Amino acid sequence: xxxxxxxxxxxxxxxxxxxxxxxxxxxxxxxxxxxxxxxxxxxxxxxxxxxxxxxxxxxxxxxxxxxxxxxxxxxxxxxxxxxxxxxxxxxxxxxxxxxxxxxxxxxxxxxxxxxxxxxxxxxxxxxxxxxxxxxxxxxxxxxxxxxxxxxxxxxxxxxxxxxxxxxxxxxxxxxxxxxxxxxxxxxxxxxxxxxxxxxxxxxxxxxxxxxxxxxxxxxxxxxxxxxxxxxxxxxxxxxxxxxxxxxxxxxxxxxxxxxxxxxxxxxxxxxxxxxxxxxxxxxxxxxxxxxxxxxxxxxxxxxxxxxxxxxxxxxxxxxxxxxxxx
Amino acid sequence: xxxxxxxxxxxxxxxxxxxxxxxxxxxxxxxxxxxxxxxxxxxxxxxxxxxxxxxxxxxxxxxxxxxxxxxxxxxxxxxxxxxxxxxxxxxxxxxxxxxxxxxxxxxxxxxxxxxxxxxxxxxxxxxxxxxxxxxxxxxxxxxxxxxxxxxxxxxxxxxxxxxxxxxxxxxxxxxxxxxxxxxxxxxxxxxxxxxxxxxxxxxxxxxxxxxxxxxxxxxxxxxxxxxxxxxxxxxxxxxxxxxxxxxxxxxxxxxxxxxxxxxxxxxxxxxxxxxxxxxxxxxxxxxxxxxxxxxxxxxxxxxxxxxxxxxxxxxxxxxxxxxxxxxxxxxxxxxxxxxxxxxxxxxxxxxxxxxxxxxxxxxxxxxxxxxxxxxxxxxxxxxxxxxxxxxxxxxxxxxxxxxxxxxxxxxxxxxxxxxxxxxxxxxxxxxxxxxxxxxxxxxxxxxxxxxxxxxxxxxxxxxxxxxxxxxxxxxxxxxxxxxxxxxxxxxxxxxxxxxxxxxxxxxxxxxxxxxxxxxxxxxxxxxxxxxxxxxxxxxxxxxxxxxxxxxxxxxxxxxxxxxxxxxxxxxxxxxxxxxxxxxxxxxxxxxxxxxxxxxxxxxxxxxxxxxxxxxxxxxxxxxxxxxxxxxxxxxxxxxxxxxxxxxxxxx
Numbered sequence: 001x002x003x004x005x006x007x008x009x010x011x012x013x014x015x016x017x018x019x020x021x022x023x024x025x026x027x028x029x030x031x032x033x034x035x036x037x038x039x040x041x042x043x044x045x046x047x048x049x050x051x052x053x054x055x056x057x058x059x060x061x062x063x064x065x066x067x068x069x070x071x072x073x074x075x076x077x078x079x080x081x082x083x084x085x086x087x088x089x090x091x092x093x094x095x096x097x098x099x100x101x102x103x104x105x106x107x108x109x110x111x112x113x114x115x116x117x118x119x120x121x122x123x124x125x126x127x128x129x130x131x132x133x134x135x136x137x138x139x140x141x142x143x144x145x146x147x148x149x150x151x152x153x154x155x156x157x158x159x160x161x162x163x164x165x166x167x168x169x170x171x172x173x174x175x176x177x178x179x180x181x182x183x184x185x186x187x188x189x190x191x192x193x194x195x196x197x198x199x200x201x202x203x204x205x206x207x208x209x210x211x212x213x214x215x216x217x218x219x220x221x222x223x224x225x226x227x228x229x230x231x232x233x234x235x236x237x238x239x240x241x242x243x244x245x246x247x248x249x250x251x252x253x254x255x256x257x258x259x260x261x262x263x264x265x266x267x268x269x270x271x272x273x274x275x276x277x278x279x280x281x282x283x284x285x286x287x288x289x290x291x292x293x294x295x296x297x298x299x300x301x302x303x304x305x306x307x308x309x310x311x312x313x314x315x316x317x318x319x320x321x322x323x324x325x326x
Numbered sequence: 327x328x329x330x331x332x333x334x335x336x337x338x339x340x341x342x343x344x345x346x347x348x349x350x351x352x353x354x355x356x357x358x359x360x361x362x363x364x365x366x367x368x369x370x371x372x373x374x375x376x377x378x379x380x381x382x383x384x385x386x387x388x389x390x391x392x393x394x395x396x397x398x399x400x401x402x403x404x405x406x407x408x409x410x411x412x413x414x415x416x417x418x419x420x421x422x423x424x425x426x427x428x429x430x431x432x433x434x435x436x437x438x439x440x441x442x443x444x445x446x447x448x449x450x451x452x453x454x455x456x457x458x459x460x461x462x463x464x465x466x467x468x469x470x471x472x473x474x475x476x477x478x479x480x481x482x483x484x485x486x487x488x489x490x491x492x493x494x495x496x497x498x499x500x501x502x503x504x505x506x507x508x509x510x511x512x513x514x515x516x517x518x519x520x521x522x523x524x525x526x527x528x529x530x531x532x533x534x535x536x537x538x539x540x541x542x543x544x545x546x547x548x549x550x551x552x553x554x555x556x557x558x559x560x561x562x563x564x565x566x567x568x569x570x571x572x573x574x575x576x577x578x579x580x581x582x583x584x585x586x587x588x589x590x591x592x593x594x595x596x597x598x599x600x601x602x603x604x605x606x607x608x609x610x611x612x613x614x615x616x617x618x619x620x621x622x623x624x625x626x627x628x629x630x631x632x633x634x635x636x637x638x639x640x641x642x643x644x645x646x647x648x649x650x651x652x653x654x655x656x657x658x659x660x661x662x663x664x665x666x667x668x669x670x671x672x673x674x675x676x677x678x679x680x681x682x683x684x685x686x687x688x689x690x691x692x693x694x695x696x697x698x699x700x701x702x703x704x705x706x707x708x709x710x711x712x713x714x715x716x717x718x719x720x721x722x723x724x725x726x727x728x729x730x731x732x733x734x735x736x737x738x739x740x741x742x743x744x745x746x747x748x749x750x751x752x753x754x755x756x757x758x759x760x761x762x763x764x765x766x767x768x769x770x771x772x773x774x775x776x777x778x779x780x781x782x783x784x785x786x787x788x789x790x791x792x793x794x795x796x797x798x799x800x801x802x803x804x805x806x807x808x809x810x811x812x813x814x815x816x817x818x819x820x821x822x823x824x825x826x827x828x829x830x831x832x833x834x835x836x837x838x839x840x841x842x843x844x845x846x847x848x849x850x851x852x853x854x855x856x857x858x859x860x861x862x863x864x865x866x867x868x869x870x871x872x873x874x875x876x877x878x879x880x881x882x883x884x885x886x887x888x889x890x891x892x893x894x895x896x897x898x899x900x901x902x903x904x905x906x907x908x909x910x911x912x913x914x915x916x917x918x919x920x921x922x923x924x925x926x927x928x929x930x931x932x933x934x935x936x937x938x939x940x941x942x943x944x945x946x947x948x949x950x951x952x953x954x955x956x957x958x959x960x961x962x963x964x965x966x967x968x969x970x971x972x973x974x975x976x977x
Contacts, residue, residue, distance in 0.1 A: 050616065052615070052619050053619060054619060054620055057616065057619070057620070077612075078525075078526075078606055078608065078612075079603060079606075079608075079612045079615055079616060080525045080526075080604075080605065080606045081604055081605070081942060081943055082943060083942070083943055083944060083945040084520050084525045084605060084606075084942065085525070087390075087520065087524050087525055088524065088525045088526065088606065091524050093524060093525060093526045093606065105945075106945065109390065114390075114391075159731075159848065159850075160730075160731040160732075160734040160735050160739070160850075161734055161848070161849070161850035161851065161852075161930075163739070169849065172943065173936060173939050173940045173943055173944060193849055193850055193930055193932075194849075194930050194932070194936065195844070195849045195929065195930050196849075196927070196928040196929040196930050196931075196939070197618075197619075197928060197929070198619060199618050199619050199620075199621050199841055200840065200841055200844045200849065200853075200928075200929045200930070201849075202621055203621070203716075203841050203842075203844045203845040204844060204845070204848065204849045206845070207716065207718065207845050207848070210716075210717065210718045210719075211718045295620055296620045296621060299620075299622060299709075302616075
């Protein structure tokens with residue numbers, strides 16, 4: 001009884017003592033919304049979401065470095081999954097995402113219908129998705145460079161997990177894929193096994209390479225691993241108009257994706273100099289892969305990798321900042 | 327349903343003659359015969375499927391369209407979310423203001439005041455280690471999130487627990503709800519939470535609270551009930567009102583239990599930090615997840631070891647505080663401090679904390695000294711070890727890949743085929759029969775209804791796939807858990823050696839070691855099985871040890887007197903007498919295995935876990951919700967079938 005009251009007295013004392021300080025401290029992550037009021041010049045806080053692949057980390061940390069050092073913003077980073085982040089953009093928990101692989105259905109909902117999210121232009125990076133096999137496999141079996149060759153050799157790719165079918169290694173269930181539909185429409189004897197994420201798919205690919213085993217997998221660029229290992233893309237049937245219109249009946253290669261930047265409408269109208277920076281931010285596949293490789297392969301911290309790229313590419317960084325009054 | 331009617335009379339007739347395990351064997355034999363005769367003849371009929379996922383999709387559309395206009399969101403969910411957001415931000419602000427000096431001083435002094443010197447030393451070292459490992463800020467974010475979740479959990483759990491302790495009717499009503507909250511893997515309710523509370527700290531707090539409330543309620547209720555009748559009656563006879571009895575007698579006397587409830591609540595909250603970060607929780611979970619996306623398993627392990635350290639420190643501190651409360655009730659405990667009153671001491675503690683914090687600011691050491699490289703150094707070593715282990719030319723990989731392949735070929739795949747290609751009615755029939763044999767009529771009905779529900783929701787195949795993974799994992803868990811448990815119970819030194827390993831395996835987030843496991847066992851169902859065995863085995867070991875140690879010494883003495891050898895005493899006396907505890911281990915083991923097999927949906931485990939992941943990642947809300955419900959149903963079925971005649975599951 002007495003002790004209970006003492007706890008409270010003590011806690012109140014401590015909270016009062018620290019309360020004034022607490023108010024001045026930067027607000028915690030997740031709650032950071034766009035610069036208040038919309039007065040130009042003052043950058044304020046903004047929140048960028050980092051997605052679960054390294055390329056996205058490269059975007060975010062290069063932008064963060066420049067926003068903080070050149071424009072005096074305070075940048076917080078969240079790591080919300082690819083789809084739920086739209087909800088976060090809509091209610092202002094996240095201000096910006098820098099790399100979106102064109103989720104057309106969500107664009108319709110959040111950009112067109114609800115108007116809470118806006119397009120912030122192209123990231124400049126072209127995304128490409130395809131089916132890949134290791135180069136050592138094609139060196140031995142040149143026909144494996146096309147889908148017909150893969151189709152005839154499905155037994156080469158059998159694993160205990162795929163049984164009497166060939167194994168097709170897919171990535172994160174959240175990524176854009178037509179694989180199951182492609183396999184069905186093209187009549188291939190393959191079973192899709194999801195690695196579940198980029199990291200575990202890379203672990204599986206690296207293990208196959210270490211043993212020079214056959215492997216057929218879903219892969220994409222830009223990706224730092226493409227510079228480290230020799231991949232060979234399997235040719236899928238050419239794209240024809242409308243060939244992937246019906247998601248259950250796709251019989252052609254993936255399109256190239258112009259990766260997009262998105263921001264919340266609230267942020268876009270805040271008048272913060274960060275808005276203009278986000279619109280200007282645009283780089284190439286090669287640039288992004290360079291930074292990704294520093295992070296993933298050379299185990300640099302994202303901050304250091306971003307700083308190194310910026311000091312090596314002053315001209316590009318300056319172009320993004322041009323004309324922004326800070 | 328015909329299997330129920332054909333199988334049941336046969337079993338009833340044999341009841342007096344056959345032991346329970348023999349009866350279960352008969353049921354399984356019948357199922358096997360039906361499988362051989364009717365393989366693939368009776369898949370779940372499409373006419374019996376109700377498109378629940380479409381309903382959920384429609385609901386989701388409605389919510390997205392209305393969340394800014396409907397009163398339910400404007401005046402209810404949004405307010406809760408805002409309140410939680412501010413609570414987390416405020417606590418975080420307090421921790422930032424205190425700086426590392428103040429926080430460490432606070433943790434140390436508070437444990438010194440209420441838990442004792444040795445624990446205070448441990449806590450001090452633990453908090454300093456967050457800074458040394460280079461994850462101070464992330465640890466504080468996690469701490470703020472966890473403290474908010476614990477405060478909310480206790481604000482709900484303690485009053486509910488007091489009610490449950492005083493009213494039998496309320497207790498009966500709330501018990502099934504708590505069961506459900508504990509059985510559903512946290513992964514399964516992330517989606518609903520995101521829908522109602524959006525992403526971010528509020529969602530993370532809510533997800534944590536759902537998981538952490540049940541132990542708070544249960545232990546508080548147990549504590550209030552445990553207060554001796556005589557104390558209450560004496561107070562009543564002295565004319566105390568109900569309220570006076572509660573606040574003057576029951577609560578103070580139940581304080582120790584309540585403190586243990588706090589302890590369990592903290593543990594639960596810490597164990598879902600990583601999962602919470604998938605919906606915007608931040609803190610250490612974020613560090614772990616991004617380290618994993620760079621394949622930096624070493625860094626991920628360093629960051630998650632901060633979670634483990636925090637768990638162990640807070641566990642020991644609250645445990646010691648609870649033990650002291652017990653001791654201080656008895657004068658002979660000798661904890662009365664004669665010179666200074668408790669009040670003065672407490673005040674002194676808080677003044678000292680403020681002084682430390684102010685001093686740190688004044689001397690400009692508010693940010694932790696840069697211990698460059700300690701964390702990186704450790705991460706580097708871990709990475710080197712992992713690289714070596716994964717190297718296919720080194721001796722580890724050939725063994726693990728052989729084991730993994732054969733686990734699929736001999737265990738997982740045949741069992742999956744057996745469960746999903748047997749006639750569906752025969753599977754339900756056998757589960758119902760086994761539930762009847764092991765656990766009685768009530769549990770049988772529950773098991774039958776829920777198993778049917780899995781089919782009706784249209785996920786019979788994935789459901790049976792998940793069930794096969796859970797069963798294989800459980801068999802492995804029991805094999806290792808019981809074997810190691812027996813060894814540990816017989817050799818105290820072995821038990822002491824494995825205790826920290828057990829602690830670490832229980833609190834270390836599974837996602838962290840899934841990637842090396844993927845490299846060693848290949849993608850698919852095996853990584854999930856291995857991870858779940860690692861997670862669940864410590865609990866089984868613990869329950870087996872407790873069970874064997876509690877076997878009455880008299881029985882053991884008697885057997886010795888008859889000249890039984892040590893092995894005979896163990897096999898013929900101790901293990902049979904410890905059976906209830908071992909059965910509890912089976913039950914708890916299955917539930918814990920289920921929770922992790924689901925997480926393994928992230929690394930190619932497929933089945934229901936994959937459904938939840940897709941729901942979360944690809945915006946297929948309906949499918950995700952149905953998979954979550956099916957997991958819940960499967961969890962309850964497995965729990966009821968194996969529960970036996972246990973009175974109540976332990977915490």
